[in-house]
Amino acid sequence: MSPNPPPPPQVSPDGKFYWDGQRWVPMPAQAAAQPLPVAPSRERYPPSHWLIGGLGIVGVIVFASFCADLGGRSTSSSLPAAATSAGSTPVTTKSAGCSPQPCASAYSLTVRISGLNPTAPAGFFKPEAGNHFVLMRMTMRNDGGQDTKHISPTDFKLRDAAGVSHDITLSDTPGCDFWSPVDLAPGATYRPKPLCFQASGDSNGNLTLLWSPDIFSPTAQIPLQ
Numbered sequence: 001m002s003p004n005p006p007p008p009p010q011v012s013p014d015g016k017f018y019w020d021g022q023r024w025v026p027m028p029a030q031a032a033a034q035p036l037p038v039a040p041s042r043e044r045y046p047p048s049h050w051l052i053g054g055l056g057i058v059g060v061i062v063f064a065s066f067c068a069d070l071g072g073r074s075t076s077s078s079l080p081a082a083a084t085s086a087g088s089t090p091v092t093t094k095s096a097g098c099s100p101q102p103c104a105s106a107y108s109l110t111v112r113i114s115g116l117n118p119t120a121p122a123g124f125f126k127p128e129a130g131n132h133f134v135l136m137r138m139t140m141r142n143d144g145g146q147d148t149k150h151i152s153p154t155d156f157k158l159r160d161a162a163g164v165s166h167d168i169t170l171s172d173t174p175g176c177d178f179w180s181p182v183d184l185a186p187g188a189t190y191r192p193k194p195l196c197f198q199a200s201g202d203s204n205g206n207l208t209l210l211w212s213p214d215i216f217s218p219t220a221q222i223p224l225q
Contacts, residue, residue, distance in 0.1 A: 104220040107213040108144030109151070109184075113137070114192065116224055119203045123172035127198045133173050134158060134199045134207065136224070137192040142184040151190065152181035155212050158197035159221075161205025166197045 010019040017024040098105045103112040113136050120135035127133055138156070142149050159165045170178060176196035184190055199207065209222040 102209070102222045102224050104211055104222045105143070106211070106220050107149070107217045108142065108147065109149055109213050110141045110143055111211060111213075111222070112139045113195075113209060113222060113224065114139070116207075118199070118207060118225070120173050120176070120196070123174065123176075125172055127171075131198040131200050132203050133169075133171060133176070134160075134197045135173060135176055136195050136209075138195050139189065139192045140184060141189040142186050144186050146186060148186065149184045149213070150181060151184055151213070153179060153193070153195065154181075156195055157210040157212075158195075158199060159208040159210055160199035160201050161203075161207065162201030164200050165210060166199060169196055169198050171196050 011027070012018070012024060016027055018027055019025075098110050098112070102116075103110065105111075115135070115137040117135040118132075120133040122133055140151050153168045157165045157167055173196060176194050179193045182190060195209075205225075207224040209224055211220045211222060213220075
């Protein structure tokens with residue numbers, strides 16, 4: 001029966017020495033423990049690399065948006081002029097289809113102007129410097145067969161001899177009474193109501209009444225002189 005094998009030598013934790021029973025003896029060079037292989041660490045990119053990558057992604061998105069916008073512009077530029085002008089201010093047209101002048105017919109309504117006074121006297125409230133009061137009276141008739149029409153003094157503007165357009169003005173000038181908007185039934189006529197404006201330029205110059213009976217209808221021009 002063979003004797004039991006000797007126990008393995010006791011090795012120091014760093015693997016460089018072993019205990020021979022009396023002292024620590026250096027390990028033979030060829031038996032020295034080899035360093036354990038170190039697992040390669042995952043490469044970490046510096047923050048600048050992430051920044052450059054993010055900017056690249058943003059650049060691609062911006063470029064794609066630019067191309068889409070350019071394509072849309074090219075498409076819209078090929079449309080007819082009438083399509084691209086949709087939603088613009090209605091074209092002003094000359095009054096027609098009624099007599100005697102000054103008058104205009106539009107939107108199943110006919111307006112007639114009378115009693116024009118381009119140099120109406122001022123009351124307690126004076127016009128702005130360089131302006132004068134213009135007073136007239138209007139009569140409105142609903143020529144339609146079914147629809148009630150809404151009319152208002154704010155449907156009117158005055159373009160003076162200097163080419164400036166003015167809204168209705170509130171004044172205590174005699175005969176310049178304010179009236180409220182009304183609904184006009186088919187076939188009904190609204191009795192003469194005052195329209196008062198301030199105007200600049202020559203009081204004897206050309207005056208034009210601008211009438212917008214509806215937001216979807218063109219503005220009619222009514223020459224007053």
